[in-house]
Amino acid sequence: MTEAAITLATKPMKRFRSPQTVIGRFVAKRTYRSATLWALVFAGFMASKAISFVNAYPTEAARSKIAASFSNNVGVEVILGPIRHATTVGSLVSWNTLMVMIIIGSVWALLLATKVFRGEENAGRAELLLSGQTTARRAAVNILAGLSASLIVFYIVSALTFSLVGKAHGVGFDTKAAAFFALAVICGIYLFMMVGALASQLMPTRSRAASVSVAVFGICFILRAVGDITSAHWILDITPLGWIEKMQPLYSSQPIWLWPLVALIVILSCLTVYYAGRRDLGASMFADKDTAKAHTKLLNSVYTIAIRLTRAINLTWLLAIGVSTVIYGSLTHSFSQALGQSNKLEKIISKVDHQTHLATVLAFLGIIFFLQMIIMMCYAASSANAIRRDEAEGYVDNLLVRPVSRIQWLMGRISLILIVIMLAGFLVGGGTWLATIGQHSSLSFYTLIKAGANAIIPVLFILGAGIFTFGIHPRLTSLLAYGLIAWSFLIDMISSGIHLNHWILDTSILNHVVFAPAAAPDWSTNLIIIGIALVLGAIGVIGFNKRDLASE
Amino acid sequence: MEIAVHTKGLSKHYGSLIALAPLNLDVNQGEILGYLGPNGAGKTTTIRVLLGLIKPTSGYAEIFGINVQTDKVKAHQHLAYVPGEATFWPSLTGAETLHMLGKIHGKIDAQYQKKLIKLFKFDPSKKVRTYSKGNRQKINIIAAFSTRAELLIMDEPTSGLDPIMELAFKECALEAKNNGQTIFLSSHVLEEVEALCDRVAILRVGKLVELGTLAQMRHLSAVSVEATFNASPPHIGHLEGVSNIKVTGHQLNCQVRGPIEPLLKEIITGHPKTLLSREPSLEELFLSLYGDEEIKNLAADND
Numbered sequence: 138m139t140e141a142a143i144t145l146a147t148k149p150m151k152r153f154r155s156p157q158t159v160i161g162r163f164v165a166k167r168t169y170r171s172a173t174l175w176a177l178v179f180a181g182f183m184a185s186k187a188i189s190f191v192n193a194y195p196t197e198a199a200r201s202k203i204a205a206s207f208s209n210n211v212g213v214e215v216i217l218g219p220i221r222h223a224t225t226v227g228s229l230v231s232w233n234t235l236m237v238m239i240i241i242g243s244v245w246a247l248l249l250a251t252k253v254f255r256g257e258e259n260a261g262r263a264e265l266l267l268s269g270q271t272t273a274r275r276a277a278v279n280i281l282a283g284l285s286a287s288l289i290v291f292y293i294v295s296a297l298t299f300s301l302v303g304k305a306h307g308v309g310f311d312t313k314a315a316a317f318f319a320l321a322v323i324c325g326i327y328l329f330m331m332v333g334a335l336a337s338q339l340m341p342t343r344s345r346a347a348s349v350s351v352a353v354f355g356i357c358f359i360l361r362a363v364g365d366i367t368s369a370h371w372i373l374d375i376t377p378l379g380w381i382e383k384m385q386p387l388y389s390s391q392p393i394w395l396w397p398l399v400a401l402i403v404i405l406s407c408l409t410v411y412y413a414g415r416r417d418l419g420a421s422m423f424a425d426k427d428t429a430k431a432h433t434k435l436l437n438s439v440y441t442i443a444i445r446l447t448r449a450i451n452l453t454w455l456l457a458i459g460v461s462t463v464i465y466g467s468l469t470h471s472f473s474q475a476l477g478q479s480n481k482l483e484k485i486i487s488k489v490d491h492q493t494h495l496a497t498v499l500a501f502l503g504i505i506f507f508l509q510m511i512i513m514m515c516y517a518a519s520s521a522n523a524i525r526r527d528e529a530e531g532y533v534d535n536l537l538v539r540p541v542s543r544i545q546w547l548m549g550r551i552s553l554i555l556i557v558i559m560l561a562g563f564l565v566g567g568g569t570w571l572a573t574i575g576q577h578s579s580l581s582f583y584t585l586i587k588a589g590a591n592a593i594i595p596v597l598f599i600l601g602a603g604i605f606t607f608g609i610h611p612r613l614t615s616l617l618a619y620g621l622i623a624w625s626f627l628i629d630m631i632s633s634g635i636h637l638n639h640w641i642l643d644t645s646i647l648n649h650v651v652f653a654p655a656a657a658p659d660w661s662t663n664l665i666i667i668g669i670a671l672v673l674g675a676i677g678v679i680g681f682n683k684r685d686l687a688s689e
Numbered sequence: 690m691e692i693a694v695h696t697k698g699l700s701k702h703y704g705s706l707i708a709l710a711p712l713n714l715d716v717n718q719g720e721i722l723g724y725l726g727p728n729g730a731g732k733t734t735t736i737r738v739l740l741g742l743i744k745p746t747s748g749y750a751e752i753f754g755i756n757v758q759t760d761k762v763k764a765h766q767h768l769a770y771v772p773g774e775a776t777f778w779p780s781l782t783g784a785e786t787l788h789m790l791g792k793i794h795g796k797i798d799a800q801y802q803k804k805l806i807k808l809f810k811f812d813p814s815k816k817v818r819t820y821s822k823g824n825r826q827k828i829n830i831i832a833a834f835s836t837r838a839e840l841l842i843m844d845e846p847t848s849g850l851d852p853i854m855e856l857a858f859k860e861c862a863l864e865a866k867n868n869g870q871t872i873f874l875s876s877h878v879l880e881e882v883e884a885l886c887d888r889v890a891i892l893r894v895g896k897l898v899e900l901g902t903l904a905q906m907r908h909l910s911a912v913s914v915e916a917t918f919n920a921s922p923p924h925i926g927h928l929e930g931v932s933n934i935k936v937t938g939h940q941l942n943c944q945v946r947g948p949i950e951p952l953l954k955e956i957i958t959g960h961p962k963t964l965l966s967r968e969p970s971l972e973e974l975f976l977s978l979y980g981d982e983e984i985k986n987l988a989a990d991n992d
Contacts, residue, residue: 259779259818342779342818428814431784437792446778531776538740538770539793540762685743 160266160276164253164283172291175245178623179238179322180298183230184305185630190229191307197224204229215362215468218382221389227303227310228388231318238322239381240358243329246288247350250333253280254409256343258419267418274414281334281406288327295319310387318386324398325381329354331405338412341425344449377401439541440549447523447550451557454516458509459564465505466572469498498580502569503655506592509565510650511626513558513596518618520554521603525614528607529689543682547604551674554600562593580654588653594663595625595646601670601677608680611687621646691718691753693840693871694739698748701734708734710896711748716873718753718839721866723882724875725975726892732875733773735892736844739873740770752840766795769833773845773875775825779818783828786817790832802835808857822849834861841865841872847881859885883971891975899974907968910977911944915965916956923959928952944969 194200204223220232257263300315333350340346364372373379380394435445527533566589603618628645642648694716701709709731737743741761752764791797809827826849891899922941930947
């Protein structure tokens with residue numbers, strides 16, 4: 138150890154930094170970067186939407202017309218909620234972005250909470266922290282404080298950037314409204330973060346805690362959708378997402394609905410702290426079975442082992458893609474009717490507007506396939522990251538010290554991911570066809586399967602890029618794979634409202650893919666992308682075969 | 690006699706840090722070689738290079754004549770490995786993990802595996818995440834021994850095991866040796882190495898500083914002498930080859946290299962009550978190779 142490192146390691150703690158708060162500071166330090174990043178992504182998303190609306194609906198009359206075209210549209214209300222008081226750009230922005238931000242932010246938050254609570258406990262690192270000058274309850278308070286500190290950073294960055302968006306020409310909402318909108322977003326995210334924290338006390342593993350939290354979010358989402366699309370509007374009063382919707386940020390702020398959210402956050406936090414102190418470390422309120430009968434069917438070769446060890450996560454992704462495809466597909470008819478009523482509507486939902494003017498049904502499906510494309514890209518990034526995690530945590534050592542070559546192991550994993558991606562593409566195409574059969578949409582199975590195949594092209598690129606990074610610079614795998622998706626999405630969103638230089642546009646993989654079935658797939662470009670993905674993947678595989686294994 | 694492990698100029702650098710200086714080492718088939726060194730001496734680096742998990746900066750290593758860098762898979766067919774830290778998939782049970790590791794290796798002695806499971810008092814029906822560190826380590830040990838591989842590479846295999854399980858491990862290691870298997874044993878437990886190993890290699894800051902049988906090492910090393918007197922011990926500081934002189938009341942402790950006669954003459958002049966002379970233990974040999982610098986550092990820290 139160098140003198141400098143020794144000096145740093147033994148540096149006395151600053152007087153005001155109590156050892157009682159060290160866990161909180163540690164958690165905050167580990168989480169504030171991703172909070173800041175998401176706040177900036179949200180700001181970019183809001184900016185793109187605001188500018189799109191300013192350009193597409195410059196007058197109050199135009200905005201009223203679009204609002205009328207969407208009134209009583211079931212599909213839109215399920216996803217985004219009802220459009221209210223759409224006389225201002227602010228109200229359109231609120232309607233179009235709030236629920237999307239809540240969905241993305243909540244999933245991030247609950248995964249983060251389960252990671253820092255149950256994930257750290259499962260990994261055995263919590264023991265180290267709890268052996269310090271603390272108790273389980275105090276440690277839980279610290280972790281909550283650390284997470285809260287990151288959310289404060291999230292709030293400050295988003296409130297500042299949202300208020301900058303509000304000052305843009307034609308947008309016209311003030312700083313106070315922007316701050317309230319940011320508060321609505323943060324409250325939603327905070328709430329589901331606390332759901333994740335509490336689930337981590339109740340469930341024995343991180344994956345179970347995350348599953349339960351996602352299920353709670355799903356129930357809240359469904360309740361909110363039911364409250365919006367049926368006459369039972371009272372349901373909105375009993376679901377947190379309904380409360381957020383009723384806050385009506387950016388057009389008719391209702392701070393009263395903040396209180397039930399705050400109360401629920403406090404209750405969940407208190408329960409988290411209570412259960413953290415009540416149970417043994419590693420234990421949970423709902424204990425898992427410690428023993429099981431051995432099932433060895435898929436544990437006989439390196440390929441089948443890959444299937445066995447990733448089957449749960451792969452099936453979950455496929456299920457999520459399949460279910461969302463069927464849900465969106467079943468809304469095709471009502472959505473396309475709404476599109477037919479407004480020739481400017483397609484400009485609200487980015488990208489498709491400057492690529493196609495095809496039939497409204499195909500335009501809607503283009504958007505849906507685009508969304509599925511993003512989900513599948515996330516799957517590819519998560520799979521590349523899972524390969525890296527197996528190396529970083531030493532799992533792969535168990536296989537590579539036996540007669541298994543690195544290429545054999547990695548190709549086994551990649552082949553499985555490719556199969557899942559292809560299945561997902563088929564599910565998107567075939568599932569949409571199935572869901573639209575009864576809607577007189579006259580969509581051919583072949584067209585939709587082709588569109589599904591087209592949707593996996595950028596997914597293959599992300600996988601290739603992920604494998605490339607894994608082979609060359611493994612510690613950057615996650616950052617690069619997810620970063621590419623976030624960057625492409627952001628560029629795509631911004632480009633729908635602002636004219637961007639083509640060099641910048643070309644850095645987004647989404648800019649090179651046609652959003653079929655809204656337009657016919659460009660197979661020559663697709664082949665080039667596949668070629669690039671193959672080359673990147675091959676370099677990654679060769680790089681992995683040649684480099685040293687690298688731990689975390 | 691066939692050579693199980695052969696390294697020639699094998700080194701590993703991380704930038705300017707020399708994790709392993711050029712290492713020339715042969716491990717004979719059927720022997721147990723103890724590989725010793727303090728933390729950071731390069732033991733695990735050597736093992737990871739031998740396993741082909743990391744590339745050497747220079748030189749090469751062979752397992753039964755097979756180059757581990759160019760033909761890893763073939764080399765791995767001849768060996769089994771026990772890491773110091775067990776990382777297994779938490780959702781699998783112990784039985785599933787053992788089955789999987791056996792299948793990946795290609796062949797195992799199923800009867801012997803059952804015997805090992807009983808010997809180590811291992812419950813394979815539990816999920817890996819519920820096992821203690823010691824129990825997880827048992828999976829590694831059982832999986833390795835049950836392959837009956839010609840070469841067993843073990844990196845601190847008994848870490849986390851209780852003393853009874855350590856005895857069980859020793860039993861298995863000796864049985865493996867009697868079967869003609871070779872063991873490359875990296876360990877901090879000097880008693881274990883002393884009890885099991887035919888030869889010992891000692892690393893210091895990435896360099897091999899000692900290699901031989903314990904008898905050879907003892908022969909070359911200092912003999913410990915302890916004498917008690919009725920009065921103050923005689924002065925022996927001027928004698929050649931005598932070191933580490935320690936006087937506590939009427940007791941004298943020292944070490945002597947080379948001829949012992951001058952020391953004995955001097956002790957006799959003091960009319961000793963008791964006199965004890967013995968060869969150094971492995972711990973003393975180890976400390977004699979490491980002691981100077983580390984002890985100085987410790988003394989400086991204490992000051």
